Amino acid sequence: MVSGEPEISDRRRLRGARSRQAITRRAVDIASVDGLDGLSFGRLADDLSISKAGIQTLFRTKKELQIATVETARAAFIDAVARPAQQAQAGLARVRALLGNWFAYAEQPLFPGGCFWSATLPEFDSHPGEVRDALTQQRREWLAVIAAELDQAVDNGEIAPLDTELAAFEIQAVLDSTNLALRLGDTGGVKRAWRIIDKLLTSPEA
Amino acid sequence: MVSGEPEISDRRRLRGARSRQAITRRAVDIASVDGLDGLSFGRLADDLSISKAGIQTLFRTKKELQIATVETARAAFIDAVARPAQQAQAGLARVRALLGNWFAYAEQPLFPGGCFWSATLPEFDSHPGEVRDALTQQRREWLAVIAAELDQAVDNGEIAPLDTELAAFEIQAVLDSTNLALRLGDTGGVKRAWRIIDKLLTSPEA
Numbered sequence: 001m002v003s004g005e006p007e008i009s010d011r012r013r014l015r016g017a018r019s020r021q022a023i024t025r026r027a028v029d030i031a032s033v034d035g036l037d038g039l040s041f042g043r044l045a046d047d048l049s050i051s052k053a054g055i056q057t058l059f060r061t062k063k064e065l066q067i068a069t070v071e072t073a074r075a076a077f078i079d080a081v082a083r084p085a086q087q088a089q090a091g092l093a094r095v096r097a098l099l100g101n102w103f104a105y106a107e108q109p110l111f112p113g114g115c116f117w118s119a120t121l122p123e124f125d126s127h128p129g130e131v132r133d134a135l136t137q138q139r140r141e142w143l144a145v146i147a148a149e150l151d152q153a154v155d156n157g158e159i160a161p162l163d164t165e166l167a168a169f170e171i172q173a174v175l176d177s178t179n180l181a182l183r184l185g186d187t188g189g190v191k192r193a194w195r196i197i198d199k200l201l202t203s204p205e206a
Numbered sequence: 207m208v209s210g211e212p213e214i215s216d217r218r219r220l221r222g223a224r225s226r227q228a229i230t231r232r233a234v235d236i237a238s239v240d241g242l243d244g245l246s247f248g249r250l251a252d253d254l255s256i257s258k259a260g261i262q263t264l265f266r267t268k269k270e271l272q273i274a275t276v277e278t279a280r281a282a283f284i285d286a287v288a289r290p291a292q293q294a295q296a297g298l299a300r301v302r303a304l305l306g307n308w309f310a311y312a313e314q315p316l317f318p319g320g321c322f323w324s325a326t327l328p329e330f331d332s333h334p335g336e337v338r339d340a341l342t343q344q345r346r347e348w349l350a351v352i353a354a355e356l357d358q359a360v361d362n363g364e365i366a367p368l369d370t371e372l373a374a375f376e377i378q379a380v381l382d383s384t385n386l387a388l389r390l391g392d393t394g395g396v397k398r399a400w401r402i403i404d405k406l407l408t409s410p411e412a
Contacts, residue, residue, distance in 0.1 A: 033332045035241070113332040122328040125389035126239045126319040136390055169383065170402055177379035183331035184342055196376055 020058055023048065024072035027065065031073070032113030035123040036066045036131060063130065070134045073116040081105050082145065092158035092201065095149045099171070099197060103190045106179045117142075118179040143168045153201070160204045167200055226264055229254065230278035233271065237279075238319030241329040242272045242337060269336065276340045279322040287311050288351065298364035298407065301355045305377070305403060309396045312385045323348075324385040349374045359407070366410045373406055 026047055027039050039062065045052035059065040081101040088097035106115050113119055117139055124132040143165075150164035174193050181189035232253055233245050245268065251258040265271040291303035312321050319325055323345055330338040349371075356370035380399050387395035 035243075035329065037241075037243075119328055119332075121386055122325055123241065125386050126325075132390075166398065166401065169398065170380070173379040173383035174376070176383060177375065180327055180331050184338075192372065192375065195372065 016058065019050075019054070020068065021072070023050075023055060023058065024065075024068045025076070027069040028073045028076065028116060029111050029113075031066075031069055032109075032111035032116050032119050034113075036069065036120050037123065039065055039069065041065070066131045067134055070120075070131065070138070073111075074138050076110065077105070077116070080110050082142075090152045091149060091156040092153040095146065095153060095201070098146065098149065099175075102175060103178070103193065106175070107182055107190055109182075114183050115176070115179040118176045139172075143172055146171060150201075157204055159201045162200075170200060171197060222264065225256075225260070226274065227278070229256075229261060229264065230271075230274045231282070233275040234279045234282065234322060235317050235319075237272075237275055238315075238317035238322050238325050240319075242275065242326050243329065245271055245275065247271070272337045273340055276326075276337065276344070279317075280344050282316065283311070283322065286316050288348075296358045297355060297362040298359040301352065301359060301407070304352065304355065305381075308381060309384070309399065312381070313388055313396055315388075320389050321382070321385040324382045345378075349378055352377060356407075363410055365407045368406075376406060377403060 023044055026044060030038055030043065030047075041052050041055045041059075041062075044050075044055055055065075059068060081098065085094050085097035085101055088094040106118075109115075117135060121135050121139060124135055147164045147168040150159070150162070150167055153159045154161050154164065174196050178189045178193040181192075229250055232250060236244055236249065236253075247258050247261045247265075247268075250256075250271075251261055261271075265274060287304065287307040291300050291307055294300040294303035312324075315321075323341060327341050327345060330341055353370045353374040356365070356368070356373055359365045360367050360370065380402050384395045384399040387398075
């Protein structure tokens with residue numbers, strides 16, 4: 001059965017990848033509520049009814065599990081927020097689609113504790129290391145997406161010229177605060193956020 | 207020695223209050239870095255070289271310790287940020303003094319992990335209960351102070367009329383994001399925050 005060995009090995013790898021995916025997806029949900037330090041092999045094993053030893057074999061250390069969780073959160077965020085907005089026209093329409101998707105992501109919410117980064121960046125901001133670096137890099141990429149679409153909106157003549165990097169920072173500040181407000185039961189949070197963002201994205205002077 | 211007993215009891219109470227103060231002040235520092243769930247009787251006992259049993263006698267439960275820590279953070283914040291600003295004239299000058307004191311509090315910083323509420327509100331926002339209620343109430347009071355001074359600034363004719371509750375929300379969003387930026391080593395964070403706030407607090411039209 002020499003010829004069969006690669007196939008078995010492939011199947012094992014596939015099964016391993018599926019297990020990793022199922023475990024880290026559950027880990028994202030936990031971290032959104034209790035933070036990345038709220039993760040443990042034992043808790044995930046209980047939640048998913050699999051062996052703790054099996055999880056340990058896949059991730060080895062808590063830090064490796066945290067990094068994998070952060071990557072899975074990114075993929076889920078792209079699927080829910082960033083990719084669907086690509087159907088909107090580049091510029092103002094896409095900015096509004098990105099933010100609309102973001103509010104749905106935080107309000108419905110995709111993860112039980114709301115925005116993953118609004119929860120984990122404050123948790124890790126005083127803890128230099130790989131986890132903080134990964135979270136910070138992801139936040140930076142997201143801000144760059146917003147700023148690039150704002151640049152396009154200015155080029156299109158859809159909004160008045162503005163410092164788009166500064167505007168992306170302001171918008172993200174409002175998003176994080178709106179996520180907090182939603183968690184605290186403030187149902188008017190999204191409407192308030194749009195008021196602020198609409199004011200920021202004024203039409204060009206005639 | 208019946209007459210001496212009340213005196214001894216007073217001394218004991220005073221000593222107890224001093225111990226509580228010393229313990230919760232250390233707890234505020236820990237929570238600013240590791241969150242309120244990072245607190246434990248054992249860790250505080252080690253840090254302060256006192257007995258774990260003694261701390262347990264004073265606070266009984268972790269939740270009681272967390273609530274007392276939140277109260278101590280509030281008192282330290284008032285001493286460092288709110289009270290000194292009372293010397294400035296009510297209105298725009300006091301808003302600027304409050305925010306200047308806030309930036310010093312976050313940048314220097316008063317607590318090693320930066321702003322206490324920027325760290326602990328995201329930690330507790332998905333955990334209803336007394337700790338979250340206390341943190342939320344304190345945040346609400348601070349926003350009310352900002353909004354009241356903005357109202358005064360409008361009445362004084364120092365800034366253009368604006369929705370001061372909304373403006374206080376926007377300012378706090380910028381403060382939380384600036385605290386995060388400072389923790390991540392962004393030394394230009396305070397300058398950027400002032401740019402945004404100065405834009406928000408425009409002079410009234412002539």
